[in-house]
Amino acid sequence: MSSNDNFEGQSALKEELNKKIKEQKIVLDxxxxxxxxxxxxxxxxxxxxxxxxxxxxxxxxxxKELDNMKKELQDL
Structure with a gap:
């Protein structure tokens, strides 16, 4: 696996996590x-x-779930 593939995978993961965080914020609201x-x-x-x-x-x-998602995003 090249570093570019790894970067793209991590970028896709961040994008998915950001989407879930937005959804969770709507649920909370x-x-x-x-x-x-x-x-x-x-x-x-x-x-x-x-x-x-x-x-x-x-x-x-x-x-709590939103806080966990935010922490996970920061750790990436």
């Missing part, structure tokens, strides 16, 4: 602006099943 009475559902991994979730817990886990 949407969750933050929900009325307190609205219900939130989370999807089970690798499934089409959704479960009722606590809004504040979901918001906090989304924030």
């Amino acid at each position: 949407e969750l933050s602006n929900l009325k307190k009475t609205r219900k939130v559902y989370i999807q089970q991994r690798n499934s089409n099943i959704f479960f009722l979730a606590d809004r504040s817990q979901t918001l906090s886990s989304c924030k």
Whole structure:
């Protein structure tokens, strides 16, 4: 593998991570602006099943996930 291939791979990875970070920011914004009475559902991994979730817990886990993505991007 040449250094150019490695650079392109890393660039594609950064681009994908940036896309996921933007999506996560939108999710956080949407969750933050929900009325307190609205219900939130989370999807089970690798499934089409959704479960009722606590809004504040979901918001906090989304924030943690965003922080992890940002850290991963900085480490690249």
